[in-house]
Each structure stands twice: as structure tokens, then as C-alpha cells.
Amino acid sequence: MTPCIEIESLSKTFIKGRKEVRALADFDLVVPDAQFVCLLGPSGCGKTTVLRILAGLESKSFGVVKIKGKEVARAGSDRGMVFQEFALFPWRSVRKNIEFGLEIKKMPEAERREVSSKYIDLVGLGGFEDAHPKELSGGMKQRVGIARALANEPAVLLMDEPFGSLDAQTRNLMQKELLRIWSATKKTILFVTHSVDEAVFLADRIVVMTARPGMVREDIGVDLPRPRDRTSKEFISVRGKVLAELDEEFEKARAKELSPD
Amino acid sequence: MTQDLFRTLQKTVKENWKQYVLAVISVAVFIAAWHLYASYLREIDSGYKGYIPYPMDVAEALVDSFQYEDPNTGLTMSDHIGASLERIILGFLIAMVVAVPLGLLMGTFRTVDAVGRPIVELVRPIPPLAWIPIFIVVLGMLWGPVAIVALGIFFPVLLNVMFGVRSVEPTLMDAAKTLGAGRGQMFLKVVLPFTTPYLMTGVKVGLGIGWMCIVAAEMVGNYGGGVGFFIKDTADVGEFEYMYAGMIVIGLLGIFTTGVAGFIETRLSRWMGMK
Numbered sequence: 001m002t003p004c005i006e007i008e009s010l011s012k013t014f015i016k017g018r019k020e021v022r023a024l025a026d027f028d029l030v031v032p033d034a035q036f037v038c039l040l041g042p043s044g045c046g047k048t049t050v051l052r053i054l055a056g057l058e059s060k061s062f063g064v065v066k067i068k069g070k071e072v073a074r075a076g077s078d079r080g081m082v083f084q085e086f087a088l089f090p091w092r093s094v095r096k097n098i099e100f101g102l103e104i105k106k107m108p109e110a111e112r113r114e115v116s117s118k119y120i121d122l123v124g125l126g127g128f129e130d131a132h133p134k135e136l137s138g139g140m141k142q143r144v145g146i147a148r149a150l151a152n153e154p155a156v157l158l159m160d161e162p163f164g165s166l167d168a169q170t171r172n173l174m175q176k177e178l179l180r181i182w183s184a185t186k187k188t189i190l191f192v193t194h195s196v197d198e199a200v201f202l203a204d205r206i207v208v209m210t211a212r213p214g215m216v217r218e219d220i221g222v223d224l225p226r227p228r229d230r231t232s233k234e235f236i237s238v239r240g241k242v243l244a245e246l247d248e249e250f251e252k253a254r255a256k257e258l259s260p261d
Numbered sequence: 262m263t264q265d266l267f268r269t270l271q272k273t274v275k276e277n278w279k280q281y282v283l284a285v286i287s288v289a290v291f292i293a294a295w296h297l298y299a300s301y302l303r304e305i306d307s308g309y310k311g312y313i314p315y316p317m318d319v320a321e322a323l324v325d326s327f328q329y330e331d332p333n334t335g336l337t338m339s340d341h342i343g344a345s346l347e348r349i350i351l352g353f354l355i356a357m358v359v360a361v362p363l364g365l366l367m368g369t370f371r372t373v374d375a376v377g378r379p380i381v382e383l384v385r386p387i388p389p390l391a392w393i394p395i396f397i398v399v400l401g402m403l404w405g406p407v408a409i410v411a412l413g414i415f416f417p418v419l420l421n422v423m424f425g426v427r428s429v430e431p432t433l434m435d436a437a438k439t440l441g442a443g444r445g446q447m448f449l450k451v452v453l454p455f456t457t458p459y460l461m462t463g464v465k466v467g468l469g470i471g472w473m474c475i476v477a478a479e480m481v482g483n484y485g486g487g488v489g490f491f492i493k494d495t496a497d498v499g500e501f502e503y504m505y506a507g508m509i510v511i512g513l514l515g516i517f518t519t520g521v522a523g524f525i526e527t528r529l530s531r532w533m534g535m536k
Contacts, residue, residue, distance in 0.1 A: 091533035
């Protein structure tokens with residue numbers, strides 16, 4: 001069976017001022033269907049770049065990027081994306097935000113309503129269909145963001161630090177909600193975060209990236225049963241292992257920042 | 262719509278009654294001071310025939326101007342208001358038809374911007390009033406003033422639309438792309454709605470400038486009257502209470518049109534969930 005995501009020797013170089021910056025170098029990743037993978041790494045390691053290239057929002061310099069065996073060219077509705085800044089359309093109600101992709105597909109209105117209702121229920125936004133984004137809390141905004149991405153029925157859900165701007169309590173709640181939604185939809189999820197705790201709580205598999213230029217440093221399977229208990233010995237032991245890997249990369253990134261070049 | 266307007270008015274009155282009381286007091290004090298000054302002028306010179314009439318006489322002139330038909334032109338104040346409004350509306354429509362598409366194009370495409378920008382920057386600092394002599398000669402008494410109004414409204418609308426297009430948040434574009442939107446859909450479903458409140462701001466500012474332009478243009482030349490013409494005409498023959506009445510009419514018309522534009526602006530952006 002073809003894996004959902006295939007990335008092979010992906011490289012990305014961009015020009016910043018007069019300097020060439022190598023964001024990614026030989027990044028490889030294969031994700032089977034329905035797996036929940038967290039990308040973790042020091043800031044600036046290119047984890048968001050991987051996501052944006054997958055989404056088709058940025059071009060690659062070199063390498064192969066395939067979704068369900070098909071080479072990725074430009075952005076398309078087969079890859080849903082959830083943004084840290086929510087990126088909801090402020091002039092559209094919750095329902096109209098969720099129906100955006102369906103309108104683009106020219107789905108008839110009755111059918112559109114049916115689909116949006118289904119996802120409104122799934123993410124727990126019943127009763128808020130007609131609210132505008134500015135009337136919602138951060139957590140609820142991101143529920144809309146997730147429902148909007150899912151309504152297009154993409155093959156993969158790309159999430160770029162989706163809970164990064166939420167407070168700690170809401171963040172924990174949203175993590176649980178995401179796991180519930182994931183088990184209901186069985187989507188493949190690629191989730192970028194810089195929180196080790198979040199990654200261990202959510203992921204089947206944690207991919208730790210190196211400091212720039214980003215490549216895979218360690219691929220760690222998280223074999224803990226769900227729901228996971230953050231205070232359990234096993235959780236803390238996985239957390240420690242990931243943290244140790246990451247710390248080294250943080251140090252490297254910091255050393256690089258301080259060294260003149 | 263009218264019911265809506267009424268309800269909003271009711272609500273604002275309820276919330277801001279202190280402000281309204283103060284506003285009434287401030288206007289009353291102004292009129293009283295004016296009245297005292299007018300009395301004083303007549304006290305020291307019983308034969309005073311100057312520029313400062315009693316406020317009461319101006320009020321009377323205002324009421325009278327709607328009934329009194331000028332023997333030379335056969336026009337009443339209603340005709341003058343109609344003539345000025347017609348020019349404002351025509352000028353407004355012309356400005357919108359040109360400024361909105363051009364603003365969208367200049368905001369979207371670098372090349373169009375590079376071509377249009379130098380001309381815009383060159384013409385923009387020239388006050389629309391500077392065009393009065395040439396426009397009246399070339400375009401005549403009706404279209405000359407209309408063109409001047411159009412020019413006055415044109416730039417605030419153009420610049421606000423351009424600014425609106427450029428202000429579209431990149432993450433909204435990214436989101437639309439990942440939801441499958443192509444260029445055309447991006448424009449219709451993201452850029453246009455995002456720009457609408459900016460457009461309304463441009464309209465509001467533009468209308469204010471439009472009224473300034475129309476009065477000046479009508480003073481120089483007009484066809485079929487106009488409030489600006491009325492002000493100049495009455496001043497020329499020394500009927501100052503009528504002149505002030507005309508000025509008050511202009512002020513009220515300006516407040517009315519920008520008020521309507523402002524109402525539509527806030528309504529629209531609230532309905533769109535933008536503010």
C-alpha cells in the first residue's frame with residue numbers, strides 16, 4: 001500500500017539578504033495512513049517549512065514530496081492545513097468558514113449544509129453556527145479551523161503549531177479534543193510543535209529535527225496507550241528521552257546563532 | 262432598513278444622552294453669543310448694515326429660501342439642493358466606477374501599480390479646486406463641477422481600496438489556497454470582502470471632500486443653480502442672512518451624506534463581522 005506521505009531528500013534553500021540560507025537538507029519522512037506524527041525541533045529548524053512545502057504553499061529546492069503516491073505541486077484541497085493564527089475569514093460565520101472549501105468545489109447548498117453540520121457537531125461547535133470568529137475564544141476558533149480543514153475531506157491534516165497561541169488549560173483540552181476527532185476520522189496528521197509535552201501526549205511517532213539545516217535526527221515511536229497520563233512513569237520516561245535529544249539540538253542552534261559567520 | 266436606523270438611533274440616544282445634552286447646550290451658547298454680538302453691533306451703530314445678521318433672521322431666511330422663488334433664475338432652495346445633490350451623486354458614481362477597479366488592479370498587480378503610481382502621485386497633491394477653471398471651460402457648466410467632485414472623491418477611494426487589497430492577511434490567502442481556491446476565487450472570496458470596509462472609509466472621506474469641491478465649483482460656474490451658487494449670489498447682493506442660510510444648508514447636507522456613509526460603513530463591517 002502506498003504510504004500517505006512520502007518525503008525523500010527534501011532540500012530547501014532560500015536567499016535572505018545576500019546570504020543563502022539552507023533551511024532543509026536531505027529531509028526524509030514516510031508516514032503511513034492514519035498515523036499521528038509530531039515534528040519537533042528547535043526554532044528555525046525548518047519544521048514549518050516542511051509543512052508548507054507539503055501544503056504547496058512553498059516551493060522545494062530539491063527532493064521528492066508525494067501525497068498518496070502523487071507528487072505535490074501547488075496547494076490543493078487534498079491537504080488540509082490548520083494554522084497557529086487560526087486564519088479564519090472574519091466576515092464569515094462559523095458555518096460559512098467551514099463551507100469555504102465546499103463552495104470552492106461548487107458543492108450544492110443543501111449538501112454543503114449537511115457536510116458543515118456534520119463537522120460542526122464533530123468539533124463540538126453546535127449552537128455557534130452563526131457566530132463570527134471575533135465572538136469566539138481561541139480554542140473555539142481553532143475548532144473552526146480544524147472543522148474547516150476536515151470538511152474538504154483531505155488525505156492528510158497538516159497542523160502548524162495549532163495550539164501555540166492558546167493558554168495552558170485550553171491547550172490541554174484541545175489536545176484531548178484533537179485525539180477524539182482523530183480517532184473519529186482516522187486522518188493522517190502531521191503536527192508541528194515545539195512542546196515536547198504536547199508531542200508525547202499526542203503522537204504515535206515523534207520526529208526530532210536537527211538545527212538548521214533541518215534533517216531527521218531521531219524518529220521515536222511512542223508506544224503508550226491512550227488516553228495518556230502525563231504523570232505516569234512511562235510518559236515521563238519518553239518525555240525525558242525526547243527532551244535529551246532536543247536539548248542537544250537547541251544547544252547547537254544557540255552556538256550557531258552566537259558564532260560569527 | 263429605516264426601522265433599523267431608528268432603533269440604532271434610539272439606542273445611541275439612550276447610551277449617550279449626556280453627550281447630547283452637552284451638544285445642545287454648546288450650540289445654544291454659540292447662538293446666544295452670536296445674538297449678543299449682533300445686538301452689540303447695532304447698539305453702537307443704529308444704522309448697521311454689515312455682515313453679521315441676527316441668528317433669528319438667518320433662521321427665517323432659511324425657511325423663506327425654500328418658498329422664495331428667485332425672480333432671475335426662478336429657483337428655490339429645494340432646486341439648489343437638488344442641483345448640488347445631482348452633481349455630488351454624478352461625481353460620486355463616476356469616481357467609484359474608475360477608482361474601485363483601478364484601486365483593485367493597482368493593489369493586486371505590481372505592474373499596474375508601477376504604471377499608475379507616478380501619475381497618481383503627481384496629480385494627487387493638486388487640490389481638486391485648482392482644476393475648476395479648466396474643467397468649467399472644457400466640460401461646461403454641468404459636467405465641469407461634476408468632474409471636480411469626481412476628482413475630489415476619486416483619490417481617497419482609490420488609495421483606501423489599494424491599501425485594503427495590500428492589507429489582506431497572508432495567512433488568509435494561505436488558508437484559502439489550502440482549501441483549493443484559485444486566483445479568481447481568491448479575489449472574489451478573500452480580497453474583495455477584506456477590502457470592502459476600507460472602500461467604505463474611502464467613500465466617507467471622499468464625500469466630505471466632494472462637498473467642499475461642489476460649493477467652490479458652483480461659485481465659479483454652474484448650470485441650473487446649486488447651493489454654492491446660492492451662497493455667492495446672495496452675498497453679491499448683500500443678503501447676508503440668506504448667505505448664512507445657504508452655508509448652513511451645505512453643512513447639514515455634508516453631515517447627512519457622511520452620516521449615511523458612516524452608518525453603512527459600521528453596519529456593513531458589523532454584518533461582515535469585521536469590527
